[in-house]
Amino acid sequence: MPTIYALKPKFQQILRPLTSWLYRLGISANGVTVFACTASAAYGAWMALLPGSRWPFLALPLFMLVRMALNAIDGMLAREFGQQSRLGAILNETGDVVADTCLFAPFALLAGVNSGIVALVVFLSILTEFIGVLGQVTGGGRRYDGPLGKSDRAFLFGALGLLIGAGAPALSFLNPVLVLAAVLLAWTCINRVRQALRHAPS
Structure with missing residues (x-):
């Protein structure tokens, strides 16, 4: 099933000159991974501490784009500049989960939003x-x-943040969208299990 992930090769092509420059500066793949995770945690804290402010949500799409760029850059640094490691693989997978949790959970603090649905989306x-x-x-x-x-997910929550930051009432649309997201996430889980078994050696 087509997803935004399919655009990754073109995105990487755009970022390749920046990646080469960072390598020449001595920036490591693991350093980029840790920075992206730390920045996500800090941004999530900003959202959580100021749930009544529009600015953290209004700027969320831009931050999500920057985070996606950092995720692409750390992968290219690892693969194309001989920086792949077991530690890097652990940091990459763990960092993504921590970042998602930090950036999604603050939506539960918005007035009228069902925190249980947000928790379900984070879990899934x-x-x-x-x-x-x-x-x-x-x-x-x-x-x-x-x-x-x-x-x-980054695109979805970035769009939701933009709507909230622009002044759209969260109560009128956020809960139904989150329920739909939970359904799609459950579908994603099932689909990944099916595809993993399908491509596994006999």
């Missing part, structure tokens, strides 16, 4: 990545199947 987001990694254990490869993978 973590589960999709857990199942994606398990694909490697079964021999089916790391799974990035949709319909609501990491890049798609």
